[in-house]
Amino acid sequence: MADARGNRPPARPAPRPTVRRRDGAPAGTGEVTPGGGPLYRQVKEQLVREIAQGRYPVTDPLPSEQKLAARFGVAQGTVRRALDDLVRDNLVIRHQGRGTFVHAHGPERDRFHFFHLVAADGERRLPASRVLSVTRRRANQDEALALEIPPQDRIVEIRRVRDLMARSAILETIVVPDALFPDLGSLPKTQVPNTLYQLYQDRFGVIIHRAVEKITAQAAGRDDVTYLGLDRGAPLLLIERIAQTLDGTPVELRSSRCDTRHLAYFSDIL
Amino acid sequence: MADARGNRPPARPAPRPTVRRRDGAPAGTGEVTPGGGPLYRQVKEQLVREIAQGRYPVTDPLPSEQKLAARFGVAQGTVRRALDDLVRDNLVIRHQGRGTFVHAHGPERDRFHFFHLVAADGERRLPASRVLSVTRRRANQDEALALEIPPQDRIVEIRRVRDLMARSAILETIVVPDALFPDLGSLPKTQVPNTLYQLYQDRFGVIIHRAVEKITAQAAGRDDVTYLGLDRGAPLLLIERIAQTLDGTPVELRSSRCDTRHLAYFSDIL
DNA sequence: TCATATAACTCTTATAGAAGACTTAGAGTT
DNA sequence: AACTCTAAGTCTTCTATAAGAGTTATATGA
Numbered sequence: 001m002a003d004a005r006g007n008r009p010p011a012r013p014a015p016r017p018t019v020r021r022r023d024g025a026p027a028g029t030g031e032v033t034p035g036g037g038p039l040y041r042q043v044k045e046q047l048v049r050e051i052a053q054g055r056y057p058v059t060d061p062l063p064s065e066q067k068l069a070a071r072f073g074v075a076q077g078t079v080r081r082a083l084d085d086l087v088r089d090n091l092v093i094r095h096q097g098r099g100t101f102v103h104a105h106g107p108e109r110d111r112f113h114f115f116h117l118v119a120a121d122g123e124r125r126l127p128a129s130r131v132l133s134v135t136r137r138r139a140n141q142d143e144a145l146a147l148e149i150p151p152q153d154r155i156v157e158i159r160r161v162r163d164l165m166a167r168s169a170i171l172e173t174i175v176v177p178d179a180l181f182p183d184l185g186s187l188p189k190t191q192v193p194n195t196l197y198q199l200y201q202d203r204f205g206v207i208i209h210r211a212v213e214k215i216t217a218q219a220a221g222r223d224d225v226t227y228l229g230l231d232r233g234a235p236l237l238l239i240e241r242i243a244q245t246l247d248g249t250p251v252e253l254r255s256s257r258c259d260t261r262h263l264a265y266f267s268d269i270l
Numbered sequence: 271m272a273d274a275r276g277n278r279p280p281a282r283p284a285p286r287p288t289v290r291r292r293d294g295a296p297a298g299t300g301e302v303t304p305g306g307g308p309l310y311r312q313v314k315e316q317l318v319r320e321i322a323q324g325r326y327p328v329t330d331p332l333p334s335e336q337k338l339a340a341r342f343g344v345a346q347g348t349v350r351r352a353l354d355d356l357v358r359d360n361l362v363i364r365h366q367g368r369g370t371f372v373h374a375h376g377p378e379r380d381r382f383h384f385f386h387l388v389a390a391d392g393e394r395r396l397p398a399s400r401v402l403s404v405t406r407r408r409a410n411q412d413e414a415l416a417l418e419i420p421p422q423d424r425i426v427e428i429r430r431v432r433d434l435m436a437r438s439a440i441l442e443t444i445v446v447p448d449a450l451f452p453d454l455g456s457l458p459k460t461q462v463p464n465t466l467y468q469l470y471q472d473r474f475g476v477i478i479h480r481a482v483e484k485i486t487a488q489a490a491g492r493d494d495v496t497y498l499g500l501d502r503g504a505p506l507l508l509i510e511r512i513a514q515t516l517d518g519t520p521v522e523l524r525s526s527r528c529d530t531r532h533l534a535y536f537s538d539i540l
Numbered sequence: 541t542c543a544t545a546t547a548a549c550t551c552t553t554a555t556a557g558a559a560g561a562c563t564t565a566g567a568g569t570t
Numbered sequence: 571a572a573c574t575c576t577a578a579g580t581c582t583t584c585t586a587t588a589a590g591a592g593t594t595a596t597a598t599g600a
Contacts, residue, residue, distance in 0.1 A: 038551060064582060075553045080583090088358060090540060096583045097560035114539060211539040216530035217487040217505035235487035235505035260486035267537050269384060269481040270360060308585060334548060345587045350550090366549050367594030 043072050044082035051091060051102055052246040054205050061099025062092065091209070091246070105197040105208065114197065114211060119164050120262045127162040127170065131192045132227075134158050136178060136185035143175055146242055147250050154178035156185040158192060161227050162256075169263050171227045175253040180206060196252075197243075206251055211243040215265060218257070228259045237265060313342050314352035321361060321372055322516040324475050331369025332362065361479070361516070375467040375478065384467065384481060389434050390532045397432040397440065401462045402497075404428050406448060406455035413445055416512055417520050424448035426455040428462060431497050439533050441497045445523040450476060466522075467513075476521055481513040485535060488527070498529045507535060 047062075056062050065083065069076040083100060086092045090113075093103045103109070111126045118124055135157045144151040155175050162170040174196065178185055181204050193199050200206040218238045220230040230236060237260045243252040258265070306312075317332075326332050335353065339346040353370060356362045360383075363373045373379070381396045388394055405427045414421040425445050432440040444466065448455055451474050463469050470476040488508045490500040500506060507530045513522040528535070 078552060094583065097562075099582060116537070116539075213537040213539065215485060215507065215535040215537065216533075217507040217528075219505050233503065235489050237485065237487040237507075258487075263486075265485040267386070267483040267485065269386075269483065347588075348586060364549075369548070
């Protein structure tokens with residue numbers, strides 16, 4: 001009982017209320033309500049929702065910590081905690097003195113974060129792309145399932161060859177729902193940029209946040225022989241990627257067939 | 271000038287001192303000295319050093335935040351910041367009410383964090399292992415280079431076949447420096463456990479913290495035919511891993527040759 | 541065994557100064 | 571008049587501290 005904090009009843013009957021607020025706070029647009037749990041997490045989840053629905057364009061900053069704190073009716077430190085989490089999750093990026101921004105795609109991020117194939121010399125460069133075709137067609141069974149769209153829904157398919165070190169090294173097929181990317185199917189081959197995720201973001205407001213890759217070894221087939229110059233039956237690396245947005249909706253299917261004679265997939269386990 | 275913070279001279283001459291301490295702190299065993307930079311980072315780095323040198327066994331907790339704060343002569347919140355970073359880096363794990371522990375290896379962690387091969391049915395189980403041989407020999411050029419040991423130094427080589435879903439699916443060769451793992455080379459085949467990293471940790475005090483994997487497609491050779499039942503020349507996945515301790519020393523080379531007909535490597539990009 | 545107490549850890553709030561980035565006003569030059 | 575440079579001011583995030591309230595695991599005693 002020599003505790004400076006005084007006597008704290010140990011078996012406190014009152015459970016923590018689902019939502020608490022700073023006492024005198026006017027509680028702006030009461031948005032810290034869902035679920036319960038720690039305040040900072042409620043704030044975080046609300047911010048994720050708002051970012052997911054495209055409320056903050058990547059060009060200008062989120063409201064300052066002060067303003068967010070006032071809006072949510074919590075202390076600035078709590079907002080800070082939430083924002084720190086968002087930084088950890090690669091959702092936002094902060095610049096001291098400038099503000100906090102939704103983490104946008106660009107050559108930098110795409111090369112280091114979403115592209116794991118590295119040339120034999122160890123250089124990490126983003127390969128040049130040669131688009132073979134851009135097609136609009138109906139999804140097959142597997143595609144509809146993976147993209148969580150109704151069967152027979154329209155999709156856009158992009159096929160391209162990517163060069164690394166002046167060699168055709170990757171044969172890539174990309175499938176996205178037509179509904180999410182209007183006009184993409186009508187884009188001329190020459191207009192398809194190298195960094196697709198940046199295109200998704202800038203032109204269609206779709207931000208790729210997460211991707212799952214399934215990697216297997218395959219024997220080279222007809223197309224691989226044609227486009228990659230492999231011998232028939234030669235081993236190649238097949239990477240099947242499903243890319244998702246912030247809210248977990250799958251929006252892109254990508255299969256990359258790689259000649260790994262001068263190339264390797266790198267994975268860092270931290 | 272109506273700022274409540276008052277007039278702050280903009281061109282302040284005094285730079286931040288390299289090391290600061292709370293004013294009256296006796297500064298225990300002055301250990302927050304290196305480098306400079308934010309206090310919380312200095313604390314973090316010192317803790318990493320201490321963990322790396324095995325100062326805290328995985329069985330019992332680190333000193334409480336209070337004690338660490340007192341020892342380093344900083345506020346508890348600062349220690350907390352440092353510990354949060356260590357949690358993020360997978361170095362320690364915290365249990366409310368129990369304490370903070372060095373994050374130990376075990377079946378759980380090894381299965382989900384360090385083992386990325388998943389059976390076709392999606393189940394993530396750790397495969398059973400059948401050890402073929404345990405050998406002590408001299409390192410070749412490549413091995414010495416990768417392990418950063420003198421050429422011709424002794425190493426221990428373990429070869430094993432791992433079964434997934436009652437199929438021989440992975441042919442694995444593991445190479446570690448003999449110096450770091452005394453007696454490992456004399457271990458009978460039947461005594462080699464399935465989760466090696468746990469063995470490294472419990473028996474030799476070596477904690478694997480990070481691994482880099484290089485993945486390519488290869489054609490099946492003689493051993494692959496023998497042990498995996500593949501046809502000669504069939505495609506297989508080759509995973510070459512270098513595992514490191516906390517301080518970045520490479521301590522294990524592991525090459526896994528996988529039959530990916532009923533198996534795939536999964537990579538999650540967050 | 542069950543209740544209680546204690547000692548950790550976790551969460552929230554508050555405050556204050558440091559440091560970086562941008563804007564604006566004004567002096568000076570072209 | 572138009573332009574350039576600099577200083578001051580303001581806004582932002584970053585760092586550090588402190589303290590109280592809440593939660594959880596464990597030891598203690600009836």
